[in-house]
Amino acid sequence: MYKNIKVIAFDADDTLWVNETYFREAEEDFAQLVSKYETKNKIDQELFQTEIKNLAFYGYGVKGFILSMIECALELSNYQIKQQTIASILNIGKEMLEKPIELLQGVEEALQSLEGKYKLIVATKGDLLDQERKLEKSNLLKYFHHIEVMSDKKEKDYLKLIKHLEIHPSELLMIGNSLKSDVLPLIKIGASAIHVPFHTTWVHEEVSIEESSKLAYKTVSNIKDVVGLF
Template sequence: MYNNIKVIAFDADDTLWVNETYFREAENEFAELLSKYETKNKIDQELFMKEIENLKFYGYGVKGFVLSMIESALELSNYKINPKTLEKILNIGKEMLEKPIELLDGVEEVLEKLQGKYKLIVATKGDLLDQERKLEKSNLLKYFHHIEVMSDKKAKDYQKLVKHLDIHPSELLMIGNSLKSDILPLIEIGSEAIHVPFHTTWAHEEVTDEEQFTSNYKTVLNIKEVLPLF
């Protein structure tokens, strides 16, 4: 089916290893810390809006998330937040950055089988230092020819990647968990994509039913299911 493919790109967070789960846990801790000021629902909503507002300043990743938590805490408390609480918020972020890497089922088996047959790369967004640290901890670096940490994952960003790799868009296949970031932009530029859903999705990555069902991509429930497709 994928006879033309030369490069297979893998998303990192929630495709190779667990990530979004830790953000949900951090959000719950944050809501607990601010529970005397607002309801959990309101705190979650305010934090999400602050994260979206701050993407243009901080990009994606834990550090931007922590700064958004601090800003939200100041505003939600009407600037009366205890400095000790701010310190606890900073510690939530440090704990997230120190989390062990939990590889998702089948990842290493897939990389082993595809290595040598295709050029394998990582195409992820987030904080450069954090993503490099996670890749190092994962022991997966040996499988990849190239690591691309992107500031965003829109069609134009993938076009730049294709140009950098010196291939035609039809020679690139992306494997990832986010329809919005890993699948639909690839279809748009004429590349192939395989969707491997993760049980938790950040609201910012969700797409409409129309977007979900009108694009030509494959969905598998476990990454190991990609192997028979090659």
Template sequence: MYKDIKVISFDADDTLWVNETYFREAEGKFAKLLSKYETENKIDQELFKTEIKNLSLYGYGVKGFVLSMVESALELSNNKIPQDKIEAILNIGKEMLDKPIELLEGVEEVLQSLQGKYKLILATKGDLLDQERKLEKSNLLQYFHHIEVMSDKKPKDYKKLIKHLDIKPSELLMIGNSLKSDVLPLVKVGASAIHVPFHTTWAHEEVSNDQESTTEYKTVINIKEVLTLF
């Protein structure tokens, strides 16, 4: 099935290491800070709306998330939130940026096995400085021929990546946890994709059942299963 593949691209967050879990923890801390102004459910909804509104301004990542928390706090409190609460929000962000890197099971085994047989690249989206920091801390840099930190992961972004790699779409395989970002756009441009679900998915990355059922891709429960497909 993958006989034409020359380049295997890996997503980073929640494919190679834990990430979304830390955002859920941060949202819980934020809701507690704002509990005197609104219910937890309403705070979560308002923060999500603000995040989506701000994506085109700040992009993906912790820094944009922190700015959205501050904006939401001001709105939910009618600009009455005290300074120490703003400081606490900033500290939530700093704690997120300082989290240790927790590799997911089987990741290094897969990279070791595929290295040398294929050109391995990392294709992730988010804040450049933060992603570079995480990659450095992960000790996985040695496995990758090329690192691409993308502002988004839409078909046009992958077309640009394929052109940069000087390969045909059929020669690229993407492995990632997000159907919306790591699977569906790849299939759309004629590349292959393997979906490795993570137990927590950001609402913005969810897709409809219709989108799932009309697309051909492989799903594995653990990234180690990828090795059985070649």
């Protein structure tokens, strides 16, 4: 199935290391800070809607999330939020940016097995500075030939990446935790993809069973299981 593969691309957040868990923790902290203005459920809904609205302005990543939390707090409080609370929201974001890198089980073993046999790259969304920082702290940079921080992960974005790599779609394999971003777009353009689920998924990245069942792809429970597929 993967005989033509020349390049293996890895998603970063929640594929190589823990990420989404920190967003869920930050959302809990944010809800506590603004709990006097709304219910927990309403706060969660409003924050998510604000994030989605702001993707076109800020893209993905912690910095956009911080700005969305501040905007949401202002609106929920009818612009009565205290300056100290705004400072606390900023501190939530700074703490997220300073989180240690926790590699997921099997990541380094998989990279060691595939290194030298294929060109390994990172293809991830998020803030450029933050992703570069995390890659540096992860000690995984030595395995990768190329790092691509993408503004989005739709079919057109992957086609642009393939053109840059000067390969055919059938020569690219993507490995990631998100069906919406790391799997389905690849299958649709004639590339290959392997799904490695993470226990927490952002609502924006979820897809319906009907949508995910239309296309053929493999799922493994641990990233090191990818090696056995070759």
